[in-house]
Amino acid sequence: MKFKFDFSNTDKASLLEAKRRLFAEGIDRDLYLHIGYFSSWYAGCEMWITLLLARLTKSTDLYSFDLLTRGLDAKTKVIRLKRICEDRGWRIGPNLQLRLNLYEGQMTDLRNKLAHTYAVADYKRNVVIFTMLGNVPVPGADRHPSEDAISFDELFENAAWLNLFNNDLKAACRSLAHSKMLEIDSPQSPLLPGQNQQPDPTKSATILGRRDRKRIRKGQPPRGKRSE
Numbered sequence: 001m002k003f004k005f006d007f008s009n010t011d012k013a014s015l016l017e018a019k020r021r022l023f024a025e026g027i028d029r030d031l032y033l034h035i036g037y038f039s040s041w042y043a044g045c046e047m048w049i050t051l052l053l054a055r056l057t058k059s060t061d062l063y064s065f066d067l068l069t070r071g072l073d074a075k076t077k078v079i080r081l082k083r084i085c086e087d088r089g090w091r092i093g094p095n096l097q098l099r100l101n102l103y104e105g106q107m108t109d110l111r112n113k114l115a116h117t118y119a120v121a122d123y124k125r126n127v128v129i130f131t132m133l134g135n136v137p138v139p140g141a142d143r144h145p146s147e148d149a150i151s152f153d154e155l156f157e158n159a160a161w162l163n164l165f166n167n168d169l170k171a172a173c174r175s176l177a178h179s180k181m182l183e184i185d186s187p188q189s190p191l192l193p194g195q196n197q198q199p200d201p202t203k204s205a206t207i208l209g210r211r212d213r214k215r216i217r218k219g220q221p222p223r224g225k226r227s228e
Helices: 012-025 029-056 062-069 074-088 094-116 152-178 210-217
Strands: 118-122 127-131 149-151
Touching: 012 029, 029 062, 029 074, 029 094, 029 118, 029 127, 029 152, 074 094, 094 152, 127 152, 149 152
Parallel strands: none
Antiparallel strands: 118 127, 127 149
């Protein structure tokens, strides 16, 4: 491995050892792990949403489609996904709709805070502080009146939800070729308290039967249809 930068008085072996100590033993090890875990699965969900956009617009050149949409943020992609479904006569089932709303709102807001503020850990209070110019934390000082923070546990919980939603979006992509409803039949990602855990079956009735939905979850086409 050859580094692009010339780190003065530092050879490759010592730099790699410093990296190992930083991520394994450093004081901010937990901060890096939590932010990295959230960011990785947030990006994974965004990729599947982009693929849904490509499939619904019948785009076959995925490389070119990715170039065209790369500048869009995830919230905009969700908004356009809903708009395309509305324009093309596709239904978004309630299981997917509720989770897209969570991703579009809560998850993108948290991602933007992590991306556009300076995240600082306060390990005594077990929180991550989103630092801005008006509320720079001072070590040992009391909580700033305008402090915006999230606990490490809550940050991990959001990342774990994204991990599960990533699997749900994969299932939605598989069902796309066999139905006029974009839906997750058996979602893995949970809903927040107060959200409708049991959608109205008259509104969420899938076009495919129970056996065919089971086949789709396994990555198989419905009976009597061949996979593309």
